[in-house]
Amino acid sequence: MRIAQILAAVALLGGVAVQATLWAEGGTPATVPEAGAGIPLAPAKAAAVTQPSAAGAWGGIRSGQEATLSDRVVDYKIEASLDPVKHTVDGKQRLTWRNRSNEPVRSVYVHLYLNAFQNAGSTFFTEQRKSGTGFRTGVDTKDGDWGYMELRRVQQGGANVPWTYVHPDGGPATDQTVVRMDLPQAVAPGGSTTLDINFFDQLPRVVARSGYFGTFHLVAQWFPKIGVLELPGERGATAVRWNAHEYHAQSEFYADFGAYDVKLTVPNAFTVGATGEQQGEPVEKDGKRTYHFMQGDVHDFAWTADSRTAKPLTSTWHGEGSPEVKITVLFPPEYASHAEPALKSTKDSLDYFSRTLGPYPYKTVTVVVPPYNANEAGGMEYPTFFTADNFGDVSPGTIGEAGLDFVTIHEFGHGYFYGILANNExxxxxxxxxxxxxxxxxxxxxxxxxxxxxxxxxxxxxxxxxxxxxxxxxxxxxxxxxxxxxxxxxxxxxxxxxxxxxxxxxxxxxxxxxxxxxxxxxxxxxxxxxxxxxxxxxxxxxxxxxxxxxxxxxxxxxxxxxxxxxxxVDDRVAKFSSDELVPLPGIHLVNGKRAELTEDQAEEQADKQRKAWEKAHPDAKPGTGPFPYLTRVTVRRRGADVPQVLVVEFADGSKETVNWGGAERWHTFEWTKPVKAVSARIDPDNKNLLDVNKLDDSRTLKxxxxxxxxxxxxxxxxxxxxxxxxxxx
Structure with a gap:
């Protein structure tokens, strides 16, 4: 067991704080003060921003005339090798990062997301225990299923870079998903620096978004990824700050746009799919193949490798304003029935999203259907690459067809909202x-x-x-x-x-x-x-x-x-009545003299008038007669003020429509008409689906x-x- 894991285990058992322990090359511990990092971190409990960003935030609106689609901040060159038996990835990366701020940067924050699955003391698993729920289907992590990321060497210009585990959100000391690297050479305002990093991944049995099952590997959040330096006027920041959160149980990710140049080495029998465009044919050597992928203007990179993958299904898509897009669907033999539906849903999505939001800017989309028992790898998005889901039966008209269709559309859609419109998830x-x-x-x-x-x-x-x-x-x-x-x-x-x-x-x-x-x-x-x-x-x-x-x-x-x-939101029709305005008992003026109309006389007079009217109108519709009707509708508001429409329908097919809104908690509307009302309904067009109960939106009198x-x-x-x-x- 390596020293990093030993200390993590000690901390888990004994409550030892490890955030102040730094590691130099080869895992040698060093001790330096926690203070002095300089630029502060974003608040742990940050939420919806209320102040709009400055016009020039993130380099300003992209006109399309720039040399690159995004204002690239980071460049990753990664070489990695998969051992599919041990489920490990041995990697090295050259990370070049640009300081956009007007302050020198002496420390950078880097995500080691895979350490969320290192032990039960991570922020991820601690939050799961608190909530009492697992990730989706609740797959348990058993002995031997854990995974982690280990930094083996970090250098800047040949000098070793010490690092320390930190907890920007106040998570448990045993969480190791964020490190602070203290640079031997500060990065000047507007300048860049390059970090050479050797790292090692032990993939977990797939429990949430990343990992392996059998020969299938979904390799995601697998490399050291630098946090985001936000400037004043960006996402509510009032001063330069780092944004780097721990890996939470119910959150996802946030990173700068940049360029990725990645070489992946796997055994010959394995099929590889990844973010971006494959560069030529894979190079074979010593029973292995090295695949080369490149993609600019994205903020993450993920890949999959499996020796059981069937022959991929490929096609192309063309859309106005977009480049030709190559679509690749990867799937295991047991889910061959999923390939064509997933391809169709992807094309349908390209059509709709590019038409209603904007052109799809990349040249590839890779869709991965995970194998049986690897559902926790399904339904996950990465730039130009996403996993769908698997269902037993996807024949037309089945739940499986609906599920595969919806998940494919949903995960493709993330390519726009998570991918191109890259918010802080x-x-x-x-x-x-x-x-x-x-x-x-x-x-x-x-x-x-x-x-x-x-x-x-x-x-x-x-x-x-x-x-x-x-x-x-x-x-x-x-x-x-x-x-x-x-x-x-x-x-x-x-x-x-x-x-x-x-x-x-x-x-x-x-x-x-x-x-x-x-x-x-x-x-x-x-x-x-x-x-x-x-x-x-x-x-x-x-x-x-x-x-x-x-x-x-x-x-x-x-x-x-x-x-x-x-x-x-809780509006309802509280009361509804529509009553004849018949002669009423009491004293009335008749020909200038007061005369009393008794209750019996009033009823008798009303009956007489009805019979005469019915005789004269034998084909009259119900709800009509000799007397007008007074219709009253009381609407009640027990929640937020939302625009409402009330429609009252009458026996002759006529309608009365009124708008209701404002601070009042109730209102009674009245109409006097020659016909009786038969129904009253608010929100007839179902504009307010947040309403607590749509069943109380209407009432009828029959x-x-x-x-x-x-x-x-x-x-x-x-x-x-x-x-x-x-x-x-």
Whole structure:
């Protein structure tokens, strides 16, 4: 056991703080003060940014005339070799980083993400124990399943660089996912430095996003990755700061754009897929092949290798404003049925996202279907590379078809929101998981795709209700007692990160319903134009939507209610009546004299008038008669103020439509008409899907099966959500 692991184990058992222990070349410990790092770290509990970024943030808007798509900050040249028996990766990298600030940088922060799976004392596993939930399917990490990343040498210009494990978020001392490297030579403002790093990975049995199962290897978050130096005016920063969070159980990642030049050596029998473009044919030597991949203007690199991969399925896609895109689908033999559907869903996604947001800028997309028992590697995104998921039966009309289709669309969509619109997923997951989930549902609606909540067997039995995924989102999100704003960070949430997906999708749906489809889409195209290859904040999204839509008050209201805070939406039709205005008992003036009309006389007079009217109108519709009707509808608000429409329908088919909104908690609307009202409904177009209960949105004055039908629909959706809801964290 190496010294780093020994001390980690001691710390785990005895509470020894290891964050002040530094390591020089070969793991030799050195002791230096923790203080003196200079530039501070971003706050541990950062969340939704409220102040828009400066116009020149991240180099300003990319016009397309620049030499590169992004303002490249970092350059990685990596050589790595996989041992598929021991499931290890031996690597060396040359990391060149540019200091964008006007301050000298004496220390840099680097992520060692793979150490999240090193022991049960990591921030990742500590948070899982606190929440009582595992990652997706809850695969346990057993003896021998652990993984880690080990720094074996770090040098700057030939001089050894000491490093220390730090805890930017106040995590346990046994977490080793972030290190601070104290540089022998400071990086001058505007200058660059190169770090030569030798590292070693022991991949874990795939438990969350990365690892192996059998011969299958998904190698992700596998190399030392430098943190992000943010400048004043970027994502709420008021001074130069480092942004480098620990690997949390429910968060993902954040990194600078740059260029990757990666050579991967594997045994001859293994098929490799990776981020970016393969450079020529692999070079064979000593029973191994070395693959060479390059990709610029991305902020991560992942790859897969498996000796069981079937012959890959390849195709090309062409779209206006985009280069020709080569699509490669990698899959194991047992899931050959998944290849064509995954390819089609990828092409459909390229069509939709490039048309509604902006051109796809890269030349490749690689789709990986993980093998049986490696589902924890499924549903994960990296630049130009993502994993889909596997299902037993993906024949038309089955749950498996729906699941594969939705996951493929979702993971491709991350290429835009996580990849090109590269937000900080630790602090503002709404901008990736939430917006992507919304755009996925938007795509499915636009192309008219619904799914059957059925298996092959239930379809043969005649049970195959169709389900819209947006209604699954609604059922899957906390509406009655939501605890966390959707702008909250990923790791500090009472109800977990799940509502970021679903509640954002609903909030954006409801905003679109008020703005209009064309206005919303135009606004998001502008968001893409302004912020592609930069790092927008939630405030930047808010400002773009407000300016591009011309509806600032509405946009800011929605963000105030649901993004920066959390308010339930609960409007209902509380009371509904429509009564005849018949003669009333009492004393009345008749021909200038007072005369009393008794209750019996009033009823008799009303009956007489009705009979005469019915005789004169034998074909009259129910709800009409000799007397006018007074209709009253009381609506109640037990949550946020959202724009509402009330529609009252009358027996003759006429309607009354009124708008309701504002601070009042209730309002009674009245109409006097010659016909009786038959129904009253708020939100007739389902613009407010965040509403706690859609069943109380309407009332009728006669037997109506619509509520029962809605219950039936909800029941079908519940069944579907239980068996097919995909939690692609």
């Amino acid at each position: 630790f602090e503002e997951p709404m901008l990736d998981e939430g917006l992507n989930e919304y755009w996925d549902n938007r795509m499915l609606h636009a192309i008219g795709r619904k799914y059957y909540a059925a298996s092959s067997l239930t379809r043969r039995l005649g049970f195959a209700p169709q389900v819209d995924f947006l209604h699954i989102e609604r059922l899957g999100t906390p509406r009655d007692e939501p605890a966390d704003p959707i702008g909250q960070n990923a790791y500090d949430r009472l109800q977990g990160v799940g509502p970021v997906y679903s509640r954002t999708a609903l909030a954006m749906h409801d905003l679109e319903a008020q703005l209009g489809k064309e206005v919303l889409e135009r606004s998001f195209k502008e968001f893409y134009r302004r912020w592609k290859f930069r790092h927008p904040s939630i405030a930047d999204l808010r400002e773009t939507l407000a300016e591009a839509s011309g509806q600032r008050a509405l946009v800011e209201k929605v963000f105030a209610q649901q993004v920066y805070s959390i308010e339930r 037997a109506d099966g619509s509520a029962a039908r809605r219950w039936t629909f909800d029941f079908a959706a519940i069944i579907q959500s239980l068996i097919a809801l995909i939690a692609t964290v």
